[in-house]
Amino acid sequence: MIFKKDNFVLGLILGILAPVLGILLFKMYKFSVFTFEETFQFMVVEPGFRTLTVALSLSLLLNALLFTIYINTGKDQTAKGIFATTLVYGLIV
Structure with missing residues (x-):
């Protein structure tokens, strides 16, 4: 199982994929009637x-x-x- 491994690269991969999944869930919850393109266009233009x-x-x-x-x-x-990617995302936000 993926949770049993302990290496830095796995943490980087998980740290990158988890926020992408979070953004997709946010899109589905908040902007379900819009396409992905319309949603992200709104987010950037707003x-x-x-x-x-x-x-x-x-x-x-x-x-x-x-x-x-x-x-x-x-x-x-x-x-x-995971912490390293969180810091990078945090600096971007």
Whole structure:
């Protein structure tokens, strides 16, 4: 199972994929009637990028969940990878 591995690269991969999944879930919940193209066009064109910032911030909660799981199970290398990508996403937001 994927949760049993402990390496930095796995953490990076999980740290990149979890926020993408979070953004997709946010799109499905908040903008379900619009296509992906219309949703992301709105997020980029909107003054102040408020919706995009909210979507990215909420999507980082999945990283926090994964980080907590890996820290509590003693998988420190994977947790470091997740934390590194979270920092990069946080700086972007």
